[in-house]
Amino acid sequence: MSYPDTYYRRTMMEEKVRPVLKGAADCDTVIIGAGLAGLTTALQLARAGQVVVVLEAESVGFGASGRNGGFVSPGFATGGEEIASMAGPENARKIHLLSIEGVDFVRDTIHDLAIEGARPQPGIMSVLRHDGGSSLKAYADQVARKYNYQLDYLERDEVRSVLKSSRYYQGLRDAKAFHMHPLNYLRAIAVEIERLGGRIYENSPATATTLDGPEKIVSTADGRVKARHVVFTTGGYTGALNGRLKRAFLPIATYVMLSEEAPDLIREAIVTTDAIGDNRRAGDYYRLVDGGKRILWGGRITTRAASASALAGELRREMTGTYPQLSELKTELAWSGLMSYARHLMPQIGQMQPGVWHCTAFGGHGLNTTAIGGKIVAEGILGQSDRYTLFKPFGLVWAGGLAGLAVAQLTYWKLQAQDLWRERAA
Incomplete structure (x- = not known):
């Protein structure tokens, strides 16, 4: 298969190789991209009885959906105040509730399809690197009041009893959130789509489209698909196929490393x-995998492709700076992936023209938001709801091209400097 060498590829449970599209195919909806957004859209459409075709340029879960941190928790990459300023307070509330629904959707899908390989593990902890307990308590109270959603407040001693680092202060624990093996989840969804009659073609990049009129055509090197609806879910790997979509996001690389197997050493630092x-x-962000035998540690972004091994050195310095007791822990593997970020830092979900849909720009939002994006696009196609219109304020605005990438990198460096200054002042 064409997957990069990641922890998830090494522990992938389903190995099916899917065919290349050859010849003509007819369907109700054709979906371009077999990541989480595309597969969730296809799953919901197939469950409703539609005939669906999914075209994937590589393999199921090849992109960021299959090589990320595996976090499933509510919220967005931008703050609630920014969302409210663009969408209005009531719609901002509905949008946040969607992110909570997304967590439930992924959890229920794992249960309903008995996806053992997803290995869901409950609990995500958000911790402060400066003393700020009062602000955390206020936030937890606000979330409970507005969304009836409980976050457990942790004092500094509670945090440090399980995360043995002087870098950390107070924290919030989300018991309903969880983390999982994203690639095994995706590939199990693909199996279910096929069981329901859907067709998934790998190594079949879309090369051209005809989107005007009631019948849409998507062509590949060796075939073409006719459909009433087309859904673009290509994320950070969007090429020149749809210029409007490509101009509307920035491809941002993020990096992950995996430690060697050393459970006894790891327990000296992390006991949760x-x-x-x-x-x-x-x-x-980080979590223990393989039953606590290894650490999966992610972070850092670049706007140009960089060596994953070189960036892993930076990640490792961050890890050992946080946990000096892990200074002897070696890195076994490192990888990267491209995420798509819109200028407004929100997902881009909607209908570009009649019968032509997009569901993308999920960088930094977590697996739950990507999944709920696919679900509400399917609802729109089926005429079940117009919830996708909640994201209308976050449209396909130009992301700035090369200048936008430069600004994004400078902004990231600025944020790093601000973080460092705040920690030193604490």
């Missing part, structure tokens, strides 16, 4: 099965 994310605007 929760996934961890810190509060820095340029922060890190």
